[in-house]
Amino acid sequence: MxxxxxxxxxxxxxxxxxxxxxxxxxxxxxxxxxxxxxxxxxxxxxxxxxxxxxxxxxxxxxxxxxxxxxxxxxxxxxxxxxxxxxRGGHSGRLHVTVECHSCFEWLMPALETFRGYWPEVTLDLSMGYGFEPLPALARGDVDLVVTADPVEHAGIVYEPLFRYQNVLLMPPGHALCNKPWIAPVDLAGETVISYPVEPERLDLFRRFLAPAGVEVTRRSSELTVMILQLVASGRGLAALPQWAAASAAADGHVVTRPLGEHGLWSTLYAAVREEQRELAYVAEFIGTAKASCFATLEGLRAATA
Amino acid sequence: MxxxxxxxxxxxxxxxxxxxxxxxxxxxxxxxxxxxxxxxxxxxxxxxxxxxxxxxxxxxxxxxxxxxxxxxxxxxxxxxxxxxxxRGGHSGRLHVTVECHSCFEWLMPALETFRGYWPEVTLDLSMGYGFEPLPALARGDVDLVVTADPVEHAGIVYEPLFRYQNVLLMPPGHALCNKPWIAPVDLAGETVISYPVEPERLDLFRRFLAPAGVEVTRRSSELTVMILQLVASGRGLAALPQWAAASAAADGHVVTRPLGEHGLWSTLYAAVREEQRELAYVAEFIGTAKASCFATLEGLRAATA
DNA sequence: GCTCGATCATGAAAAATTCTCATGTAGAAG
DNA sequence: CTTCTACATGAGAATTTTTCATGATCGAGC
CATH class of the missing domain: 1.10.10.10 (Winged helix-like DNA-binding domain superfamily/Winged helix DNA-binding domain)
Known part of the structure; x- marks a missing residue:
């Protein structure tokens, strides 16, 4: 029944x-x-x-x-x-690579939980700097890639983790705070702080500024907290996933606005090699990651409400 | 999975x-x-x-x-x-009739459990004396009949509860105790104590003695404990379901032997009207009854081992 | 009020699964 | 060595689950 x-x-x-x-x-x-x-x-x-x-x-x-x-x-x-x-034999390795810098917020708890469930699995973690994660995944150097950019690739499958919105961060009092949402041209000539990767790999540039032909002054920082700091002190603007900006916004250090009328949405995926998808601990990791993402969003909703 | x-x-x-x-x-x-x-x-x-x-x-x-x-x-x-x-509305009635006199052993705990689960259901219990249970079931006077004799009847379905063996009970020292199993002719001329119902409704007569044309002296008692008593004191022999005789046999008051080389096996069924079979509390009662039968047999096995 | 977009419902057909029938095989008992 | 019983197995039937295609409903925005 x-x-x-x-x-x-x-x-x-x-x-x-x-x-x-x-x-x-x-x-x-x-x-x-x-x-x-x-x-x-x-x-x-x-x-x-x-x-x-x-x-x-x-x-x-x-x-x-x-x-x-x-x-x-x-x-x-x-x-x-x-x-x-x-059944045994499954004390493998799980080498995770993250392209999304702000993902640590939910990734760390997920890793922790997972480590509790599968102590036999050796966890590795690396950032997607300096090498292309997908070929590395296909080669087997890496076992799982967290990415917002699901490029077709033979033998690689993508499992959606969750959808999120990128928002623009400004210091309180910035002129753009008065607009309900930000158009690309609004950013012309502004200083924009981002992670130190090529602009084509950042949604703000690839999907928002570039299509509109808008140029900005770029500045970069590796750390999310540093970016928040710089924005708060008026050294520039930044685009981050909503959840990464949420606490600073709640504290009033920065102001956030959607990028474009409907917001700049992305979906985060876990990419794995097809033959590993059914592997117990891989499936488990993806499940744990999803749950952790969900918990983060929940916490966010609770905090802003 | x-x-x-x-x-x-x-x-x-x-x-x-x-x-x-x-x-x-x-x-x-x-x-x-x-x-x-x-x-x-x-x-x-x-x-x-x-x-x-x-x-x-x-x-x-x-x-x-x-x-x-x-x-x-x-x-x-x-x-x-x-x-x-x-869902409600299911605070019905469950009128149970038992044909099998020794069934109270497991039926009572089952009724008790069921009453705990479904306090809204009014439980009635009657013995199958003095009226034919199946027509009463078909008419709706009764809702569930416990019987070992599943006669085809339109609108009535039978759910097997469990299989059991009828054994012959003798006082210790009786001549037949030396035989590993009892043949019909062995009982010729003996006194046999049974429940006070027509012989055709007792497996011992219908399926064991009658086919062999063996005649015995009959004597009857309503109560299982009384039958055990009479047998133990040498007033006659009796056939009872194994579980009903088990404790007396374990205490050494009576000796039991299979009836026929392979034993005289019966299956106990719960008979209900077809349209009531899917009814939640009816299905639940049958489940509880099965579990209780099983527990009785388990206890038996544990006691004899 | 009307249209648009999105969500959900529904019927029919396709796909997948679960079950049965018929039969085969292996081990235990006689 | 035969026979009996329990279990396995392949093929097909039956049932269930899913999808596809389409229609209904509801709220937002003009």
Whole structure:
């Protein structure tokens, strides 16, 4: 009657706030998910959630099933880990490379959690400086790359982690603070602080300024805290993922605005070699990373609300 | 990967001691179960149990999954009960009739458990004396009949509860104690004590003595303890389900022997009206009854070992 | 009020899975 | 050595799950 699939679907629905988004997270079509839940409701002869409210509102029955999911799914995952460990031979290496500098915020907790689950797996971590991560991944020098730029590559598969928005950071009182959102031309002639990588690898330049032909003065810093510092003290502007700027913005040190009318959105992916995708600890790492991203966004939402 | 179905299959396998028996309990063919478990083992890339030992011996991985099942399945059942309760309207009546006099041993604990789970359901209990239980079931006077005699009847479905053996009870020192098993002719002329119902409704007469044309002197008593008493004091012999005789036999008050070379086996069924079979509390009662039967047999095995 | 965009529902068909049937094999009991 | 029972296995049937294509609904913005 009730299947694990249903529990996973309901949790995804709660966590993502819409059928469509939940379906994507579950690697299903929206239709499949709609059918699946409709059929479950029919079999149980109960409504599980209110469709016409956003986010969907769960009924008591729905809540009960979500509670069941909270109860069962972690135990199931734990058993699966135990089995993978029992099967043995999987005390491998996981060399993670991050292209996204601000990702440490959620990556560090994820690494920590993972290390607890899979103590036998040797974790390596490197930044995507100085070499092209994807060829390195394909060669096997690296096992997992966190990137916002999913280039097609034979034997490489991308697993979406989450979607986020890049925002513009300004010192309080900057003229642009008065605009609800920032157009490319607004930045003409400004000083922009970024991580020290080629502009083509930064969304701000590649997807926002370059298409509009806008030129800016560039300045760079390796560290996110340093960038925040520089912006706060009026040495320039910067574009960062929303979550990286959130705490400074909440403290009033900087002001953030969307880039473009609808914001400059990116999706972060975990790239792995196809043959490693099903490997227990790799799949587990991706799951942990997703959860950590989600927790970060949650914390952000809670902090700003 | 791992599904609830697998957990149920493994528990059934452990509880029934063979693939074939487990398959029957799960309402599957032996083939289906074999396929299912073989495929799970392949997907996990681990052996879960040793086939060539009887009862099957579980590997560590198998044990881990059994532990998971112990963990998840009761929680799942609990959630299902909560949902059924939430759906409401199911505070019905459950009128149980028992044809089998010795069944109270396991029926009472089952009723107790059930009452805890479904306090809204009014429980009635009656013995199958003085009226034909099946027509009463079909009419709706009764909702569930425990019987060893599954007569085809439109609209009535039978759910097997468990298989048991009828054994012959004798006072210690009786001549027949020397035989490893009892033939019908051995009983010719003996006094046989039974419950006060027509002989055709007692397996001993219908399936054992009558086919062989053997006549005995009959005597009857309503109570199982009384029958045990009479046998122990040499007033006659009796045939009872093994579990009902077990404690007296363990104490040495009576001696038991199989009836016929292979024993006189029966299966106990729960009969319900087809349209009620899927009803939550009916299904739950049958489940509880099965579990209780199983626990009784377990206790028996433990006591005799 | 109308259109646009997005979300969700729905029917039919395709794909995948799970089960059964028929049969084969191996080990235990006689 | 035969027979019996439990289990395995391949092929096909049945069922379930998913997708595709399309329609309905609802809110935002003009």
């Amino acid at each position: 009730i299947e694990l699939r249903h529990l996973r679907s309901l949790t995804a629905l709660r966590d993502s706030g819409s059928l469509t988004a939940a379906a994507e997270r579950l690697h299903l079509t929206q239709s499949a998910l709609s059918h699946q839940l409709a059929e479950l409701e029919q079999r149980l002869d109960m409504k599980l959630f209110e469709r016409k409210s956003r986010p969907p509102r769960f009924t008591l029955a729905g809540e009960r099933l979500l509670a069941l999911a909270e109860d069962l799914l972690p135990r199931l995952r734990e058993a699966e880990r135990d089995l993978a460990r029992l | 791992i599904e609830l179905r697998h957990l149920r299959s493994l528990t059934a396998l452990r509880d029934s001691g063979s693939l074939t028996a487990a398959a029957e309990r799960l309402h599957l063919t032996q083939s289906a179960l074999s396929h299912q478990l073989a495929e799970l083992e392949q997907r996990l890339d681990m052996k879960l149990f040793e086939r060539k030992s009887r009862p099957p011996r579980f590997t560590l991985a198998g044990e881990r999954l059994l532990a998971l099942a112990e963990d998840l399945l009761p929680r799942l059942r609990e959630a299902e009960r909560d949902l059924a309760r939430l």
